Amino acid sequence: MSVDGTQEFTRAPRTTPTRYRERATWEREAIHAILDEGYLCHLGFVVDGAPVVLPTLYARVGDRLYVHGSTGSRPLRGAADAGMPVCVTVTLVDGLVLTRSAFNHSVNFRSVVAHGTARQVTDPAERAIALDALVNQAVPGRAGDCRPANDKELAATAVVRLDLDEVSAKVRADGADDDPEDLDLPYWAGVIPVRTVHGTPVPDPGLAPDRPLPGYLGERS
């Protein structure tokens, strides 16, 4: 996995982000599937001409991505007025690909890169949907099983939306791709699977000892 990455998964490889609305249904569904599996994005924006990349949670709701933060946060303040150019990137790593040659080593991964203008969300109903979605994206089912934000907390929270518009997705899901003349070299080749796993939930010490684990936590892998 280098800066160039691999081909896009589209049948006709594209080198630039493509208008989301021009994509085929299967492409939009593939983009959604990648976005729905993750919950951490890397949000890029520009400050004084220089790039800044921060990790943050996100949620997808339909054809929109949401992130949130403190109303005092510099990048989110930037999204309050005319909007802020951003790039949201979501990457899922599936495997390390070892080839006989150093050059052909690669990574199996799925990624989505979305470009556009982020804007602060002020509508209370949309903000509530986004905040629930942010909790549920990381822990499905959780938003309905905790205390919702009160007015003071809502006032301290900025919600920012990015409409899916210019989007590219890349997928590599393949084995070792060695040059033919390297196949007899005496080196191991193959794929090391990589995945993210969730361990046994650790209860807060303040919980009653007999409090059961919520059902939505028991089903996680």
Add this chain to the structure above:
Amino acid sequence: MSVDGTQEFTRAPRTTPTRYRERATWEREAIHAILDEGYLCHLGFVVDGAPVVLPTLYARVGDRLYVHGSTGSRPLRGAADAGMPVCVTVTLVDGLVLTRSAFNHSVNFRSVVAHGTARQVTDPAERAIALDALVNQAVPGRAGDCRPANDKELAATAVVRLDLDEVSAKVRADGADDDPEDLDLPYWAGVIPVRTVHGTPVPDPGLAPDRPLPGYLGERS
């Protein structure tokens, strides 16, 4: 985990990246430890005033980070001349933190954000060190057990260096942090551990069936 993130791990929290050389030894070591555990970064740069964030492999060698790509890659070409302003971000997720209130939900994580000017590396010796390090960062020990790049492959590969200079690191490693008045609410709270695991290596079908797995692969977790 919101756009603001948490406090830096430094004793005196800082809101802006700090000169790497001004940091205490323990801080530099903490930054190195985060960087050494990962191998995937998100590289941010600016194209026509807009941010671009791409996932790519990286390696740390001393106080330098390296990424690589095709010599035809647009961002790497940008690093060839005067250098290119970049932001390299590495994020390791350790847990999902569930609190009684939606507002206090959080993520346990460790991240490093490095700002600076990326420059192409032309010195053959440094390029060789960087390319070996890129392989070894993802699979320690592998660079010595595959065919090194030949002249044609080297000619097609751009190596870019970012000296660690303006660097910030953030760590959250804590339990559920609820407001006192929420502690008796009837919701589960605690931490769901998250980690990245490597599965059993899958040999390439072209390997001889009796070829043993290299020792450096057997030791992976």
